[in-house]
Amino acid sequence: MADGLMFTDLTALRFLLLLPVIVLLYMVRSRYRRRNVSSVLLWRSLRRDLESRQRLKLPPLSLLMMLQLLAVGIGTAALTRPALPAQDRTHLVVLIDISAGMQATDVAPSRFEVAMDLARQAIQSLEPGDLVSLVQVGPSPSLMASGTDTTEVLAALDHLQPGAAYADAESALQLAESLIQKTGGQGLVYLLSDGAFGSSFQAPALSIPVEFRPIGDSGQNQGITAADVRPDMDGSGRWSAFARIVNHADGSAQISVVATADGLLLDRRQLEIGPSAVSELSFALPPGTQRFELTIDAADIFSSDDRVEVRLDLPQPRRVLLVSRDAGPIERVLHTLPELQLSTVTPDGYRSAEGADLVILDGFVPEPLPDADLLILNPPVDAPGFETRIAGAEAAVLRSGLGNPLIDSVDLQSLRLGQAVKLETPTWARATVEGQLGPLILQGDIVGRRVVVFNFDWMLFDLPRMQAFPLLLSNAVSQLDPTSLPRKVQPGETVQLRPMADATEATVELPDGSHRNLPLAKGSAGFDETKQVGRYTVKWKGAMLGEVSSSFNVNVDSDTESNVAPRAHTLGEGRITRAPSPPAPGRQLWPMLALALLGILTAEWVYFARRG
Numbered sequence: 001m002a003d004g005l006m007f008t009d010l011t012a013l014r015f016l017l018l019l020p021v022i023v024l025l026y027m028v029r030s031r032y033r034r035r036n037v038s039s040v041l042l043w044r045s046l047r048r049d050l051e052s053r054q055r056l057k058l059p060p061l062s063l064l065m066m067l068q069l070l071a072v073g074i075g076t077a078a079l080t081r082p083a084l085p086a087q088d089r090t091h092l093v094v095l096i097d098i099s100a101g102m103q104a105t106d107v108a109p110s111r112f113e114v115a116m117d118l119a120r121q122a123i124q125s126l127e128p129g130d131l132v133s134l135v136q137v138g139p140s141p142s143l144m145a146s147g148t149d150t151t152e153v154l155a156a157l158d159h160l161q162p163g164a165a166y167a168d169a170e171s172a173l174q175l176a177e178s179l180i181q182k183t184g185g186q187g188l189v190y191l192l193s194d195g196a197f198g199s200s201f202q203a204p205a206l207s208i209p210v211e212f213r214p215i216g217d218s219g220q221n222q223g224i225t226a227a228d229v230r231p232d233m234d235g236s237g238r239w240s241a242f243a244r245i246v247n248h249a250d251g252s253a254q255i256s257v258v259a260t261a262d263g264l265l266l267d268r269r270q271l272e273i274g275p276s277a278v279s280e281l282s283f284a285l286p287p288g289t290q291r292f293e294l295t296i297d298a299a300d301i302f303s304s305d306d307r308v309e310v311r312l313d314l315p316q317p318r319r320v321l322l323v324s325r326d327a328g329p330i331e332r333v334l335h336t337l338p339e340l341q342l343s344t345v346t347p348d349g350y351r352s353a354e355g356a357d358l359v360i361l362d363g364f365v366p367e368p369l370p371d372a373d374l375l376i377l378n379p380p381v382d383a384p385g386f387e388t389r390i391a392g393a394e395a396a397v398l399r400s401g402l403g404n405p406l407i408d409s410v411d412l413q414s415l416r417l418g419q420a421v422k423l424e425t426p427t428w429a430r431a432t433v434e435g436q437l438g439p440l441i442l443q444g445d446i447v448g449r450r451v452v453v454f455n456f457d458w459m460l461f462d463l464p465r466m467q468a469f470p471l472l473l474s475n476a477v478s479q480l481d482p483t484s485l486p487r488k489v490q491p492g493e494t495v496q497l498r499p500m501a502d503a504t505e506a507t508v509e510l511p512d513g514s515h516r517n518l519p520l521a522k523g524s525a526g527f528d529e530t531k532q533v534g535r536y537t538v539k540w541k542g543a544m545l546g547e548v549s550s551s552f553n554v555n556v557d558s559d560t561e562s563n564v565a566p567r568a569h570t571l572g573e574g575r576i577t578r579a580p581s582p583p584a585p586g587r588q589l590w591p592m593l594a595l596a597l598l599g600i601l602t603a604e605w606v607y608f609a610r611r612g
Contacts, residue, residue, distance in 0.1 A: 005082055005083075007080040007081065007082050007083075008080065008081035008082075008083065009079065009080055009081050010080060012076055012079030012080045012081075013076060013080065015072065015075065015076040015079060016072070016073070016076050018072045019069055019072055019073070022065065022068050022069055022072065023065070023069070026062065026065050063607060064604065064607060064608060064611070067600055067603060067604040067607065068604060070600055071597060071600045071601055071604065074593055074596050074597045074600060075593075075597050077590075077593050078590045078593035078594050078597060079590075080590075081588065081590045082588075082589045082590060082593075083588045083589055083590075090126065090127070090130040090131070090187075090188065091130070091131040091132075091133070091179070091180050091183050091187045091188070092122065092123070092126060092130065092131070092132045092133070092187075092188055092190060093132075093133045093135060093176040093179055093180060093187070093188070093189045093190065094119050094122060094123065094132065094133070094134050094135065094190045094192070095135050095137050095141075095169075095172050095173070095176060095189060095190065095191045095192065095193070096115050096116070096119055096134070096135070096136055096137060096157075096160060096192050096193075097112075097115065097137045097167045097169070097191075097192060097193030097194065097215075098112070098136050098137060098138050098160060098161070098162050098163045098167070099137070099138065099162075099163060099165060099166050099167035099193075099196070099561070100162070100163065100164045100165065100166070100302075100304050100305075100491065100556050100561045101194050101196045101302065101561060101564040102115065102162050102193070102194060102215075103162050103302065103303075103304060104194070104216060104218075104221070104301045104302045104564045105301050105302075106216050106217055106218035106220070106301040107215065107216055107217060110162075111194055111215045111216050112162040114215050115192035115193070115215055116157065116160070118192055118213060118215075119134075119157055119190075119192060120154065120157065122190055123150050123153055123154060123157070124150065124154075126150060128148075129148055130148065131146070131147065131148055131183055132146070132147070132148075132150060132153050133145070133146040133153075133176070133179050134146070134153050134156055134157055135172055135175060135176060135179075136160055137167045137168065137169055137172040137191075137193065138163050138165055138166075138167060138168070138492070138531070139165045139166060139167075139168055139491075139492035139531075140168065140171075141168055141171050141172035141175050143175070143179070144156040144157075144159075144160070145157075146179070163491065163492075163531045164304060164491035164492075164531060164532065164533045164554070164556055165490070165491035165492030165530075165531050166197075166198065166491075166492060166560065166561065167193065167197060169191070169193065169197045169201060170197075170201060170202060170203070170204055172191075173189065173191070173203070173204055173206060173210065173571075174204055174206075176189040176208070176210075177189075177206045177207065177208050180208050181207075181208075187208045187209070188208070188209055188210075188211065189206075189208055189209070189210040189211065190211050190213065191210060191211065191212045191213065191571070192213050192215060193212070193213075193214070193215065194214065194215050194216040194564065194566045194567070195212070195214050195566055195567035195568060195569050196560075196561075196563065196564055196565065196566065196567055197567070197569075198560045201569070203569055203570065203571050210571040212568075212569060212571045214566050214567070214568055215566065216564070216565075216566035217566065218301060218565070218566075219248055219249070219250075219563065219564055219565025219566070220248070220249040220250070220251075220300060220301055221248045221249065221298075221300040221301055221302045221305075221562060221563070221564050221565075222245065222246065222247045222248065222249065222253050222255055222273065222296065222298040222300050223245070223246060223248070223296075223298075223300075223302065223305030223306065223556075223557075223561075223562030224243055224244070224245055224294060224296060224305055224306065224307070224308050224555075224557050224562075225244050225245070225246045225305070225557055225558060225559040225562050226242070226243065226244040226557055226559075227241070227242070227243040227244075227292075227294055227308040227310055227488065227555065227557050228241070228242050228243075228310060228487065228488070229241045229242075229285065229289075229292050229310050229312050229487065230242065230474065231336060231337060231338055231474075232336075233333075233336045233470060234336070237287075237338060238284065238285070238287065239285045239289060239312060240282055240283065240284055240285060241259070241282065241283040241285055241292045241294070241310070242280070242281070242282050242283075243280075243281045243282075243283075243294050243308070244278060244279070244280055244281075245257070245271070245273065245278070245279045245281065245296060246273075246277075246278050246279075246559060246562060246563075247273040247274065247275060247276065247277050247278075247279075248276065248562060248563050248564070248565065249275060249276075249300070250275050250276075251275050252272055252273065252274050252275060253272070253273050253298060253299075253300075254270070254271070254272055255270075255271045255272075255273060255279075255296050255297065255298045256268070256269075256270055256271075256296065256297040256298075257269045257270075257271055257281065257294065257295075257296050257297075258294070258295045258296075258297070259281075259283050259292070259293070259294050259295075260292070260293045260294075260295075261285055261286055261289045261291070261292055261293075262289055262290055262291050263291070263293075266283055266285070266286075266292075267283055269281070281294075285312075289312055290311065290312050291309060291310070291311050291312065292309070292310045292311075292312065293307070293308070293309045293310075294307070294308050294309075295307045301564065302562070302564050304533065304556040304561075305556045305557060305558075305561065305562045307555075308488070308553075308555040308557045309488075309534075309535065309553045309555065310487050310488050310553060310555075311487055311535075311551055311552065311553060312487070317339045317340075317341060318339060318340055318341065318357040318358055318481065319341045319343070319355060319356050319357050319358075320334065320340050320341065320342050320343070320356065320357065320358045320359075320360065320477075321343050321344075321345070321353050321356040321358070321359045321360070321370075321372075322334070322342060322343070322344045322345075322360045322362070323344075323345055323346070323347055323350050323359065323360065323361050323362065323364055323366075324344065324346070324347075324360070324361075324362035324363070324364075324377075325346055325347060325362070325363065325364075326362075327344045327362070329469070330360065330362060330377075330473065331344060333469070333470045333473045333474065334473070334477070336470075336474075337474060337477055340477070343356075347363075347364040350364070350366060352370070353370030353371070353372050354371075356370065356372050357372060357373065358372060358373045358374075358375065358477065358480055358481075359372045359373070359374050359375070360374075360375045360376075360377065361374065361375070361376045361377065361379075362377040362378065363377065363378045363379075363380060364380065365379050365380065365383035365384060365385070365386070366384075367384035367385070369384075369385065369446070369449075371449070372449065373449055373450045373451070373480040374449060374450075374451045374452070374480075375451075375452050375454075375476050375477070375480060376451065376452070376453045376454070377454045377458060378454065378455070378456060378457050378458060379423065379453060379455060385426070386423060386424075386426065387423070387424040387426075404432050405475060405478070405479055405486045405487075406432050406441060406443060406452065406472070406475050406476060406479055407432065407433060407441070407472070407475065410468050410471050410472055410475070422437050422438050423438055423439060423442070423453070423455045424438065425438070425439050425442060426442075426444070428444045428445060428446050428451075429442040429443060429444030429451065429453070430442065430443065430444055438455070439453075439455060440454070440455050440456055441453065441454055441455070442455065443479070450479070450480050450496075450498075452476045452479060452480060454472065454476070485497070485538065485550050485551065485552040486552050487552065487553070488552065488553050488554075488555050488557070489530055489536075489552055489553065489554045489555075490530075490554070490555075490556075490557075490558055491530060491531055491532075491533060491554055491556060491561075492528075492530060492531055493528075493530055493554075494526045494527065494528040494530070495526070495527045495528075495530060495536075495552060496525070496526055496527075497518060497525050497526075497527050497538060498525075503520060503540040503541065503542045504520070504541060504542045504543065505517075505520075505540070505541040505542070506518035506519075506520060506538070506539070506540050506541070507538075507539050508527060508529075508536055508537070508538050508539075509536065509537040509538075509539070510529065510532055510534075510536060511532045511533065511534025511535055511536065511554075512532060512534075516529060518538075530554050532554060533554050533555065533556060534553065534554060535551055535552075535553050536551060536552050536553070536554065537549055537550075537551045538550050538551065538552075
């Protein structure tokens with residue numbers, strides 16, 4: 001880069017090698033000698049150029065050669081895309097948290113409105129010519145507007161709305177860094193949030209300064225952090241509802257709880273919950289209940305977690321094949337689940353799974369895999385289709401997928417799991433629960449078949465007699481039902497929808513009444529537009545099928561979202577390295593060089609044509 005000039009693509013300088021080639025062509029001259037001969041008959045068959053000799057001589061001062069050399073030089077200069085460096089200017093990237101917790105009212109009128117006012121002040125304080133970018137921080141951070149026109153950015157700011165999902169602040173900070181690096185100049189990130197990013201948040205190491213403005217001054221909140229409905233384990237066919245209410249305040253709270261079944265009052269309770277305490281509730285549901293709803297009346301700062309709704313779908317009959325050497329504990333759990341037609345064989349007696357809707361393989365994996373949905377328990381070390389080796393150490397849970405229906409209501413941290421096999425995650429699967437030696441619970445799709453793998457020996461440590469094993473097994477069987485949907489979903493979570501047979505049309509109705517069309521491709525389709533709280537109705541239509549509908553609910557019943565206490569994060573010293581951004585190109589000069597090249601080529605052609 002020359003002083004006061006920038007070159008975007010220096011690799012184009014290789015075209016300068018054409019200059020000596022052109023000069024060499026002009027140095028090669030043909031020279032002929034005159035001879036007197038008596039007849040030319042003997043020479044007619046010979047080519048004239050055989051008489052010539054080639055020798056090098058200095059190139060003549062030719063206007064044609066000069067024009068050609070000049071054309072190559074200017075063309076190469078244009079290809080390097082020279083530009084004048086841009087004037088120093090500030091690039092402000094404003095990150096606004098739109099997660100559920102920003103609706104808290106501990107600061108008036110709400111944390112989100114305070115963040116909006118602070119963002120307006122920062123944008124309006126910029127100097128003419130400064131750049132500003134607006135990024136909303138949700139589950140998938142996105143750039144809303146960018147440029148030097150603050151009017152357009154302020155208009156985009158007015159369209160922001162708080163959501164019900166979490167905020168991926170780590171990805172948002174990385175996006176802000178890339179925006180500033182692309183434009184150069186002096187960059188600054190302005191993060192407006194309550195800082196409630198969850199315990200897994202890790203501030204990334206950035207090359208730009210970050211100013212974090214925490215919003216909120218209280219965490220006095222009570223919320224429903226878990227709610228579900230399950231069939232009773234006594235095989236009676238009745239269902240019960242379970243809920244967990246947490247008091248995140250630093251003092252006791254008086255809470256009124258109202259439970260309804262299909263809109264009819266089921267129970268009303270008055271609770272007193274101590275500071276940072278938990279209250280577990282259960283309700284017996286009347287036969288035929290299709291919808292359970294729980295509401296709490298609490299004088300807190302966050303209302304989105306004060307109501308949940310869970311639907312009950314009547315299960316469809318399914319044929320289940322269990323392949324196990326010790327099927328007793330699994331059979332006892334499966335017999336409590338409704339509408340399962342269970343058959344059991346040993347691994348030695350297994351021949352095929354023809355006719356089964358679900359196959360449960362315990363310590364045994366055949367080759368080829370059955371053509372049905374699969375639940376694989378404790379796969380052996382030589383399991384075909386899996387990359388395994390003996391682990392020889394007890395497994396402990398390190399991390400798990402929040403809100404995943406497979407582990408709903410299961411206290412994984414209390415489990416002691418004997419892991420005999422270290423399993424590599426296949427390309428078709430994703431890890432739901434991970435241990436220090438690899439994945440413990442996997443789920444995925446193999447050519448339209450859904451597969452769940454429990455990679456631990458469930459017979460160790462009395463796991464079958466613990467509540468965790470029936471819950472895990474029940475969750476997996478429910479998850480592998482092709483006609484079922486999750487009873488409840490966290491905001492922003494992706495729901496896997498499997499097209500029903502003979503369906504020619506599929507739509508999803510959102511809580512606000514809008515509709516989305518679904519693809520009817522083979523296998524499951526991921527639906528990720530779940531940012532609204534409320535009921536989502538999935539409708540399948542077909543000539544032979546008619547119209548079949550099912551639904552799921554999106555609730556804010558997560559302990560992470562319910563704990564809205566503001567948090568401070570170290571985003572400056574120790575994490576942020578303040579380094580100058582590289583200069584950005586300003587006015588481009590290559591268009592003028594391209595016009596000059598066109599003029600030179602035109603002159604060269606005219607001169608050559610006139611020369612004849």
